[in-house]
Amino acid sequence: DGGITQSPKYLFRKEGQNVTLSCEQNLNHDAMYWYRQDPGQGLRLIYYSQIVNDFQKGDIAEGYSVSREKKESFPLTVTSAQKNPTAFYLCASTLAGGPGEQFFGPGTRLTVL
Amino acid sequence: AQSVAQPEDQVNVAEGNPLTVKCTYSVSGNPYLFWYVQYPNRGLQFLLKYITGDNLVKGSYGFEAEFNKSQTSFHLKKPSALVSDSALYFCAAREGSARQLTFGSGTQLTVLP
Numbered sequence: 609d610g611g612i613t614q615s616p617k618y619l620f621r622k623e624g625q626n627v628t629l630s631c632e633q634n635l636n637h638d639a640m641y642w643y644r645q646d647p648g649q650g651l652r653l654i655y656y657s658q659i660v661n662d663f664q665k666g667d668i669a670e671g672y673s674v675s676r677e678k679k680e681s682f683p684l685t686v687t688s689a690q691k692n693p694t695a696f697y698l699c700a701s702t703l704a705g706g707p708g709e710q711f712f713g714p715g716t717r718l719t720v721l
Numbered sequence: 722a723q724s725v726a727q728p729e730d731q732v733n734v735a736e737g738n739p740l741t742v743k744c745t746y747s748v749s750g751n752p753y754l755f756w757y758v759q760y761p762n763r764g765l766q767f768l769l770k771y772i773t774g775d776n777l778v779k780g781s782y783g784f785e786a787e788f789n790k791s792q793t794s795f796h797l798k799k800p801s802a803l804v805s806d807s808a809l810y811f812c813a814a815r816e817g818s819a820r821q822l823t824f825g826s827g828t829q830l831t832v833l834p
Contacts, residue, residue, distance in 0.1 A: 650825060709767050710765075710822060
């Protein structure tokens with residue numbers, strides 16, 4: 609099956625710890641995105657990457673970091689500098705040059721204990 | 722800057738009645754417009770898109786949307802609502818040259834049996 613996978617589905621973190629959320633796609637998409645979703649606030653863009661080894665900050669990048677070493681993978685690290693990390697995190701991808709609809713993974717719910 | 726507004730946080734409709742979920746946008750140039758649906762604790766699913774051409778766009782699960790350039794609107798519609806349509810709906814937009822989508826804050830649709 610083609611698609612986007614995110615793991616884990618649920619993640620619990622103690623304050624002061626860094627955690628890494630996985631996002632993998634086998635759609636051969638060029639661009640990948642990370643969003644944060646909070647109740648009543650829609651989706652906010654954290655980071656995005658158009659090609660391997662390149663990425664750009666979105667609207668709320670502070671306290672997060674990413675890497676793009678492979679086309680298929682775009683992991684997100686939530687660092688201890690992120691003051692309020694409890695949220696639902698969504699990864700998406702799209703084909704460069706296409707109309708731009710993004711395809712989403714199932715999400716990771718991060719809870720800070 | 723791009724922006725998307727979904728003026729209704731909540732829409733309730735009786736099963737079998739027509740439904741409308743409203744969306745207005747602000748983008749420079751020609752807009753690319755999208756609708757997504759999200760079920761609880763799941764990723765977003767693509768419903769339909771407007772790129773160019775016919776102002777009435779048909780999508781998945783019997784949904785359609787009407788592009789109105791003069792009113793800068795892209796309302797989602799369905800002639801006969803189902804209880805299973807109850808979910809969170811997001812409108813999104815991008816300018817032709819941009820690679821990022823801007824999302825509205827979402828509308829919770831509840832279809833009452």
